[in-house]
């Protein structure tokens with residue numbers, strides 16, 4: 125990475141070109157847009173809507189669990205509540221969350237391109253998502269399904285009630301939205317980098333999205349075909365997974381987790397990319413070990429394809445298979461750990477600005493480490509037998525997906541808010557919300573580790589009285605967490621209208637996206653940017669050189 | 674020969690052409706994984722019950738399957754010739770080769786339909802009242818056979834439509850880079866390759 129002597133190109137004045145937000149005011153100009161930035165906003169609105177529905181289902185679950193008796197919901201009602209919560213949160217919020225909003229908005233800006241490689245395909249991907257979302261809404265309104273988000277056979281194919289085929293169809297369709305997004309990102313990163321934007325100068329956010337895209341493209345079709353087979357079994361009695369018809373129910377688990385374990389990395393890799401940007405910007409320092417962090421993303425994506433069997437240790441698969449899957453699952457923790465070490469090494473002796481994005485990033489690191497280490501415990505054959513299908517597992521993946529991905533999502537929201545909207549958010553409120561979320565999250569989910577270790581199984585709503593204290597603590601935490609999530613909605617909404625106008629580069633950051641105006645014009649840059657430096661070429665320990673213009 | 678300007682967001686047609694090609698290749702990788710799921714299911718069946726699998730597979734009409742393999746391979750040749758035709762500026766040639774590939778693709782579907790009809794009469798079609806199988810394994814094999822070949826036939830149909838569109842597109846036929854025709858032909862080759870794997874997995878597995 126070379127360091128040029130001068131600062132980035134001159135910032136164009138706001139008046140020079142209308143921003144993408146002012147490029148048209150009609151509904152049509154939004155719904156038929158091919159501008160990646162507007163499509164990102166469309167995604168942001170729709171995933172927020174689904175987050176709300178998933179959260180309502182979560183609220184029902186936490187309310188029900190306040191008492192040991194099943195008094196608020198029936199058995200069936202509880203099953204439907206957690207199924208809807210899982211299906212919506214996984215496929216309609218977490219998977220598209222960071223890639224389709226921030227990835228969509230930022231990748232072209234970060235590599236100096238005018239748009240993604242296939243702008244119309246990008247819009248099509250949003251419409252596919254909307255169609256899938258509408259079918260899911262139909263499922264919710266018609267009473268939901270009781271399969272759980274995992275659609276395990278023979279429950280889903282033979283015994284489950286409700287609109288199972290519609291739910292499967294919705295997830296099936298949403299997969300094509302993922303595939304098209306991944307395809308678009310891969311081609312964009314290969315073919316639309318600005319002159320001078322070598323692979324070694326790509327921001328780590330782009331690297332992690334590139335790794336995510338590989339999973340999008342290669343894992344999603346396997347889920348598609350698997351769900352197709354389940355639907356075929358339900359509709360036509362084609363019993364690929366039914367032993368009575370000669371099939372094998374375990375085959376479903378293999379195929380499902382072949383997608384769904386990599387899908388965990390679809391959810392977390394973009395978050396890891398976000399954190400790399402937040403940390404370097406707040407520390408005003410070059411990332412420690414750029415290539416290690418970059419290749420760690422690729423390594424996670426690749427190894428992540430070969431660990432699915434750790435979901436099946438107690439399913440009766442061979443011990444040799446289990447041992448290998450256990451080893452590989454432990455191995456995949458290595459690149460994740462590399463990232464954590466490199467972030468902390470980046471902060472070390474940095475010129476740190478303790479702003480809200482950094483608070484979110486540090487919260488992320490703590491929660492990600494807790495979620496990751498318990499993941500290692502679950503990858504051990506002996507421990508897994510003890511805690512399999514208990515709250516321990518539930519706590520573990522909520523630490524990764526909510527503590528990790530959602531925290532990073534909020535961090536990204538604050539960090540790029542000035543770029544996306546052209547407004548500054550109120551910093552004090554933002555810091556407060558970061559703390560409320562961190563505390564609320566831990567109060568909600570840490571008790572679940574204890575409950576699980578003591579034997580509380582997942583997906584039950586009637587439980588022994590000895591578990592009630594921890595369940596009540598968790599439900600109270602959920603209330604705090606909800607407040608923490610609503611707080612930013614309020615002050616970010618306020619800042620849209622009343623916030624101070626944002627300069628092009630409010631953080632004094634080095635990324636290309638900060639060289640254009642906030643918000644950027646329709647084609648991102650007035651002149652084709654030419655890149656002459658690495659992505660994190662901060663002048664070392666020279667606070668005065670921050671360009672807070 | 675017409676020169677086209679690059680479309681947004683590209684600055685030059687070279688880059689755009691490379692991007693289109695890469696996009697198609699990435700899409701094909703995704704398609705391979707789609708069929709991968711079905712192949713995995715078939716393999717699991719074959720490893721768990723090798724004898725029954727062979728017996729079930731021997732009920733397929735090997736002659737028709739072989740004929741279809743020949744037909745599809747020939748149509749891939751025609752698609753490849755269409756690309757060469759466009760590259761060397763013989764647009765009429767390219768159009769004819771594409772039409773030939775479409776015709777052969779349609780012939781493939783016709784043979785497949787004839788085969789399905791025969792299996793329906795024999796009571797091997799799953800989900801029909803007349804279905805009668807020698808055992809659960811044969812039933813499952815036939816189910817997978819219909820799923821796999823059905824999904825493949827859907828891809829054949831898509832390929833035919835794509836090639837027809839290209840054959841009727843004057844700009845594509847006169848494009849010396851053969852961007853559209855090249856990508857459509859790539860798709861057709863994938864359809865062909867999937868069949869090359871389906872043929873031994875389903876038909877040849879029944880040969881003792």
Ligand SMILES: [Cu+2]
Nearest residue numbers: 385432434435
């Ligand atoms: Cu996993």
